[in-house]
Amino acid sequence: MSATGQARSMPQRGVLLEALLSNRVVLCSSVLLLAIMLSAVFAGLLTGTDTFLIRPRLRLRPPGSEFWFGTDALGRDVFALVLHGGKLSLLVGLLAAVSGAVIGTAIGLVTGYLRWLDPVVMRIMDGMMAIPGILFAVALVSLVGPSLMAIVAAITFAEIPRVTRLVRSVVLSVREESYVRAAEGLGIPPLLVLLRHILPSCIAPLIVQTTYMFAAAILSEAVLGFLGVGFPPDIPSWGNVLAEGRAVFQRAPWTIIAPGLFLAMTVMAVNLLGDGLRDRLDPRLSRAAKVSS
């Protein structure tokens, strides 16, 4: 395991990139994802910002040459809302995925390494997994108020136990390896052993898991918005644009379809990218890791 484990966890960067780009699905989804990210970042240049003005005269216009995706119940351009909304949604996804990965890894490393701590922490993780993530998030955000930090924290909470379990399982399998034993025998402090000799084995599965968490977090933001506790409507996100569309969707289905399509394309691109990374980084890493996300 150790030799292949090392090779698997530390692929040559150039080789990895080359292999990924030779996979057509990965290539297409990367291009799509990049395009969506750029369109969100440069939304102001593409559509201007005056498009958020409330213009009752232009309410619920169907998609056409003037408004590509129509207008919503307040007369705002849905195309502009979707592009601008991507900023907040992608930011939430990124922050939640990264903080979930960092916190989960820290807990997982320590738990896997300290035997006496393991049963306690794992029961806590079991408890966190038993609470439906979306309900916890809705409750937390409705109590604290819909700030960026609250929404990211609410989404991150449900992701932590999954990362912890993943990292812990890697630590458990690597802990008895001779190179770890040797490092310990040389008197290297435990923290350094964890960071220098055990953490590298976790990197490959972590990259894959973080990709899936990014996708799941974007979806969660949308669900929070849909259930009525997302960001306030003055700053667009995919979640609150979808929420606004809810009331009028029978008369103006484009208010749901346009942001829904963007959201779905993004999540799909990220998921496919995750699949590609997984196949490349670790063919044995089963889909089960993504199961409950």
Added chain:
Amino acid sequence: MLRLIALRVAMAVPVMLVVATIVFLLLRLSPGDPALVLAGDNAGPEAVARIRAEMGLDRPLLVQYFGWLGEIARGRFGISILSKVPVLALIRDRLEPTLVLALSAIVITVVLAVPLGAIAAWRHNSWIDRGVMMLSVVGFSVPAFVIGYLLILFLSVKADLFPVQGYVSPFSDPVAALRHLALPSLTLALVFMALIARVTRSSVLEVLGEDFVRTARAKGNVERRVLWRHALPNAAVPIITVIGLGIALLISGVVVTESVFNLPGVGRLTIDAILARDYPVVQGLMLFFALIYVGVNLLIDIAYVIVDPRIRY
């Protein structure tokens, strides 16, 4: 067998204790005074003080915590602040739509996704395999409420095949109930199907490479029998595991689906209670959902022993 069950139940107790602690802390440590919120804007300070005393919010946090744990241990989940009805009675009244919805989604999933996944594995790399995998990616990526709204738009509003929203009990009018149930259960089933089809495929794929499958073929079994009789049962353990983990997915899905289709179930009740800040109901419902998750996974642990006689504790 009995020892195994006892052991597993014993392990579920600390997990539920953790859940109870998280739920308690979530609602007590959040900013804002619940009594103030409940009393409304026009209430005087004595009204707020009365509500605080009524809810026990004036007592120290630890006293509240252990008092609450004691109540739960005795099966008392509290009383709704708004409707003054015990939480368990509220859950009982709203349970039917949720159960009907969840069970029909599970039936759809098992009937469609397991065979699809098995066939995809059997015809590895064929168009049917690619199709199943593509559908599974789509199922993971499109949010359930968008699917729900698309179904309503095309099949209810445009084509008028199904009612738009609402719930009819199958015990009062089975035909109308089926028509009302079709779209919600399909919406709920889709994510679950994506998951189960994928896991079935990879699990069967793995088993198809095993020696006993080659032996079964060598003995002259027809391919169909090899797949359904030899490969699929041996691929069952991962599939069952994922069905258990997928319960979390199903619970989130129920909440969203009930909101889309306006079903008066437990999921809708939870969201309403959260938005109305009806703390006892929120606490009770979170415990209830966690209990279902833990309970289902407990049953699955026990099911392993039945499915796979090699597992012994």
